[in-house]
Amino acid sequence: MTKGGKDQMSEKVIRAIQDDYADDYAWCYGCGRLNKEGYHLRTGWDGEQTVTIYQPRPEHMAIPGFVYGGLIASVIDCHGTGSASLALHRKNGYEPGEGIEPPRFVTASLHVDFIKPTPHDIPLKAVGTIEEIHPKKWKIHTKVFADDVCCAKGEVVAAVMPKTFAQG
Amino acid sequence: MTKGGKDQMSEKVIRAIQDDYADDYAWCYGCGRLNKEGYHLRTGWDGEQTVTIYQPRPEHMAIPGFVYGGLIASVIDCHGTGSASLALHRKNGYEPGEGIEPPRFVTASLHVDFIKPTPHDIPLKAVGTIEEIHPKKWKIHTKVFADDVCCAKGEVVAAVMPKTFAQG
16 A cells, blocks of 8 residues: 655646546536536546545644645545546546547545544645456545555545436 | 524624633634634524524635535534534523623534535524533534425534643
């Protein structure tokens, strides 16, 4: 399992799957590049694992000094759908940055175990391990690190976006 | 189980437990009344159940027309800690609005099942049922309604805030 650590915290995800989402599906508050107010979470490969890095905003506190749990849940959520998209895209023969529109996933379920209070002043690094449970349904096991401390663990079941979602 | 519905959606929580949190613990991005940028979630009793009502901001979308899952998770999270605080406060003989500082909880775990795409243009209503699993640990079962449609179900295990948290 890749850990965090100060050196890795200065990493940036170079080729993120969200950069290739179709414009119609790039509005998510968590990970949509077109949502001006959003977090712009970006998820890429690190070998066989996936990585999302995010610096919480000053206001994202639970109490002063510690990150708000809802933000951690949000990072795990979008990291999960992004990871599933990366995985199915790779299974289909593609990598991010190749200009091919990847499949877009939605979250069926989200679970978070908050292990330790999460310090607020350093970037969070979510590291995901992907499990295919069906061609259209993937499970992503995620650990969230602040420096090299694992502060939360998450599990997302992500499903290919159903047509009903796009009819809104 | 209390449902949502248009009439109830115009409800407002009158006496919220978050109004009574000590100033030091009123900074949460989700439910802290002192966090200027936050959601200001407010949780109160409705009989033996608890209620939190929130109108998502325009930017809180997954795709246009539907609410971003991370926000739903955040509502369930703070609704859970607020509900646990209400429950232990009541067990101790107090109700919100009596000027007594309630116990402050943190989230140990959060689970969300996203059942249906959640429409963006109406307030969300979280309705919680509380289960005591230990004097300092409570489980909150929550349904999130948009109008009278249950769009998500959640489960939070909330624990009395440990001293380590306040030493940040």
